[in-house]
Amino acid sequence: MFKIIVLVKQVPDTRNVGKDAMKADGTVNRAALPAIFNPEDLNALEMAIQMKDRIKDAEITVVSMGPGRAAEIIRESLYRGADKGYLISDMKFAGADTLATSYTLSMALRKLEPYNVVICGRQAIDGDTAQVGPQTAEKLSLPQITYAETLEAIDTESVTVKRRLERGVETVKSPLPCLITVHSSAAPCRPRNAKRTLRFKRALTPSELQASSTDYSAMLESCSYLRIREWSAGDLQAEPQRLGLSGSPTKVKKIENVVLAHKDAKMLTAADADVESVVVELMGEHII
Amino acid sequence: MRNVFVYCEVNEDGVIADVSLELLSKGRKLAAALGLKLEALVIGSDVKELEKTLYPYGVDVIHYANDKRLFPFSTLPHAAITAKLFEQEKPEIVLFGATSVGRDLAPRVASKLTAGLTADCTSLEIGDHEDVKTGKKYERLLYQIRPAFGGNIIATIVNPETRPQMATVREGVMKKEIFDADYKGIIKNIDVTEFVNDTDFICEIIDRHIEAQKVNIKGAQIIVSGGYGVGSRENFKLLYDLAELIGGEVGATRAAVDGGFTEHERQIGQTGVTVRPKLYIACGISGSVQHRAGMDQSSKIISINTDKDAPLNAIADYVIVGSLHEVLPKMVKYYKQHSK
Known part of the structure; x- marks a missing residue:
């Protein structure tokens, strides 16, 4: 069976930041930001489903590193076409920069070997770094194809992908296994499938199962596909000093709330006299 | 040893990309502030007017890997050369353009070197740092400054313990400035066969369509x-x-x-x-x-x-x-x- 792994992240929706997003002390009020499926990870999931459509005998495993609630996006992936999910969750991962994150993900991927291809979004909107994909590839000695836009061809030996570059496109063929990061210009993810949504509605992580007021354990016993696996640092056999804050070479020295130095702007209206005065002034100064 | 390096990108016309010249201009200032040399890494195939272009930006050493297989950019060979050279030269600071190339290459190299990397910096400065927990003091680190968290905050990032301190910067953020039109450095040719294996060429570029830049908003008044x-x-x-x-x-x-x-x-x-x-x-x-x-x-x-x-x-x-x-x-x- 052809094994496709998709790395997904739940992120605060930084694109729709309201006025209450910052607390009075200048720190980020995470509670005020809705948690969403990282947009480009949805493009990645779609490319994985397209691969499965073409290869047929394929299985999509979704892996997410994050807190317990990240199980939400694993379920969302199951509704849309993934087959299995793993949540990589541990307090020890807290404060991880991209290097510690890619180390953690690479240890999870090692446990999932053998696989044929790893796919993820180009970047997450809470950091916009685009570093975790290439760094994970390096840790696993996999070739990488970044900024994938279109899946041109795939078989069990190789994949051909069209990449979106700043000023053009490039088609690259890589042997498998490899890691692909997907650009926002790729096909949007197909919506939830009704049958799948019913089937996976009760897919739960062990933590969720424990916290649930209804006892679903008998159901999960008989329907193993409903189990979202959960791995901690111990399960990954990771070196503790390479995780979280201690595994992160970059340190945040300072966070500043953005304060604008006010200029004394000339306040005008759309009235003819006002607009004319600006134009005349700029022309007088030979700016226009 | 322990100098400031800039990975210089080669564009479609076979010359050094503007973003790299901007970074050399910034790199020159950082090197001066730290009392270090400025070195350029160029990986490509028959790059035009290489020395003539780079020296005026105050480049002391050009490391040049010249091989037909090295253009257009491909991740694995470029990453192999870059990482190996940095293992030898142990740079203090390395700057990459935050371009399709730089954002593909820099993280891979940083991972290989277990070094810290900050993406899309809008400002770079030199300054001291004290770790609030351990009280340990660090002198003259690279402050990597960037908006974060959807732009609601400005973060200053440092890499206290690891070297090189790596950062990517978008085109146009730093100002391109000639340092000294008569400046002369030296060129060191990299023995490509020693730095890359045939297995680094397993990804094949089948087709490329790069359009000339139609819009020039960077230069618009x-x-x-x-x-x-x-x-x-x-x-x-x-x-x-x-x-x-x-x-x-x-x-x-x-x-x-x-x-x-x-x-x-x-x-x-x-x-x-x-x-x-x-x-x-x-x-x-x-x-x-x-x-x-x-x-x-x-x-x-x-x-x-x-x-x-x-x-x-x-x-x-x-x-x-x-x-x-x-x-x-x-x-x-x-x-x-x-x-x-």
Whole structure:
């Protein structure tokens, strides 16, 4: 069976930041930001489903590193076409920069070997770094194809992908296994499938199962596909000093709330006299 | 040893890309502040006017890997050469352009070297650091400054323990400045066969279509720029009308580009280009930190917005509170009237 792994992240929706997003002390009020499926990870999931459509005998495993609630996006992936999910969750991962994150993900991927291809979004909107994909590839000695836009061809030996570059496109063929990061210009993810949504509605992580007021354990016993696996640092056999804050070479020295130095702007209206005065002034100064 | 390095990108014309020259200009200043040399790494095939181009930026050493197989850029061979050279040379600081190439290569190299990397820096400075927990003091680190968390905060990042300190910077953020037209350095050729294996060439580039840059907003003296508030692709025509008349270019925010109002190459801001025009006319732009990072050095800023409290207004020289549907045609009208 052809094994496709998709790395997904739940992120605060930084694109729709309201006025209450910052607390009075200048720190980020995470509670005020809705948690969403990282947009480009949805493009990645779609490319994985397209691969499965073409290869047929394929299985999509979704892996997410994050807190317990990240199980939400694993379920969302199951509704849309993934087959299995793993949540990589541990307090020890807290404060991880991209290097510690890619180390953690690479240890999870090692446990999932053998696989044929790893796919993820180009970047997450809470950091916009685009570093975790290439760094994970390096840790696993996999070739990488970044900024994938279109899946041109795939078989069990190789994949051909069209990449979106700043000023053009490039088609690259890589042997498998490899890691692909997907650009926002790729096909949007197909919506939830009704049958799948019913089937996976009760897919739960062990933590969720424990916290649930209804006892679903008998159901999960008989329907193993409903189990979202959960791995901690111990399960990954990771070196503790390479995780979280201690595994992160970059340190945040300072966070500043953005304060604008006010200029004394000339306040005008759309009235003819006002607009004319600006134009005349700029022309007088030979700016226009 | 322990110098400042810049990975220099080779563009489609076989010359060093502008973004790399900008980084060399910044690298020269960082090297001077630290009392170090400035070194350039160039990986390509028969790069044109290499020494003539680079030395005036104050480059002391050019490391040059010249091989037909090294252009166009491919991740594995470039990463192998870069990482191996850095293992030998142990740079203090390494800068990459935050381009399709730099953002693909730098993280892979940083992972290989277990080094810290900060993406899309908008400013780089040298300064001291004290670890609040351990009390350990560090002198003269690279401050890597960037907007974070959707632009609601500005973060200063440091790499206290690991070397090199690595950062990527977008095109246009740093200023390209000749250091000394007569400056002379030396060139060291990299033995490519020693640095790469045949297995590094397993990815095959089948096809490439790179378009020449159509829009040159970086060099424009006047920019008429639109945000999400412009509302549609049709409404953007109002901006084009004014820009064409007064000899400017049209720019846009990320929200406007994501909204499909105009092309990506017009995007101004942290994840687009940085501009420093004489005049920046912002239409329906609220003014996120990321956008401001790309235009706040404009000499004069006009903000046209129905919201008198739009954050951008705080850095504007003129604020016109009103609809761009009304204001832009009037600007066109009065410009025509007075230029007769």
